[in-house]
Amino acid sequence: MTDVVTIPFLAESAPSYAHHDDAGADLRASEAVSIAPGARALVGTGVSIALPEGYAAFVVPRSGLAAKHGITVLNAPGTVDAGYRGEVKVTLLNTDLERPFEVEPGDRIAQVIIMPVSRAVFVPVAELPESARGANGFGSTGIRDGASAS
Ligand SMILES: O=c1ccn([C@H]2C[C@H](O)[C@@H](COP(=O)(O)OP(=O)(O)OP(=O)(O)O)O2)c(=O)[nH]1
Numbered sequence: 001m002t003d004v005v006t007i008p009f010l011a012e013s014a015p016s017y018a019h020h021d022d023a024g025a026d027l028r029a030s031e032a033v034s035i036a037p038g039a040r041a042l043v044g045t046g047v048s049i050a051l052p053e054g055y056a057a058f059v060v061p062r063s064g065l066a067a068k069h070g071i072t073v074l075n076a077p078g079t080v081d082a083g084y085r086g087e088v089k090v091t092l093l094n095t096d097l098e099r100p101f102e103v104e105p106g107d108r109i110a111q112v113i114i115m116p117v118s119r120a121v122f123v124p125v126a127e128l129p130e131s132a133r134g135a136n137g138f139g140s141t142g143i144r145d146g147a148s149a150s
């Protein structure tokens, strides 16, 4: 394990890593919420953190909830700024159009990844340096090898 970042938190318990080498620490719901089919809900975690300057925390979905229940994080990755001292919340979306999803307090509903982030200085220029991709994007390379892009 390298680059251990110390993060002060306010709560009964911290986000927790299921394994020592996991990238994501699980966030627990602090409240019971029923999410109707196709609906979203802002779910509290009860946790507030103080990230060191130069870091951010990204709230991302758990694959098991996505694959088994159609639950995702609507704004993934949710961005927690270093200066944010409020409660970390998770915007869950129930993509299942038939079954509601029940959140109970303590349920591990999402995970948070702590990352160093660069601070940019945006500099206006007359033209940008050339690149192989240029302005191509949004499917320009296609999906299947050997087929023309569409
Ligand atoms: O999934 C998330 C995303 C954000 N936040 C908190 C921490 C973050 O620092 C703050 C603002 O997030 P963001 O910048 O994404 O939201 P905004 O809509 O731009 O709000 P603001 O105008 O407050 O920046 O909300 C969360 O708790 N969970």
Ligand SMILES: [Mg+2]
Binding pocket: none
């Ligand atoms: Mg913002």
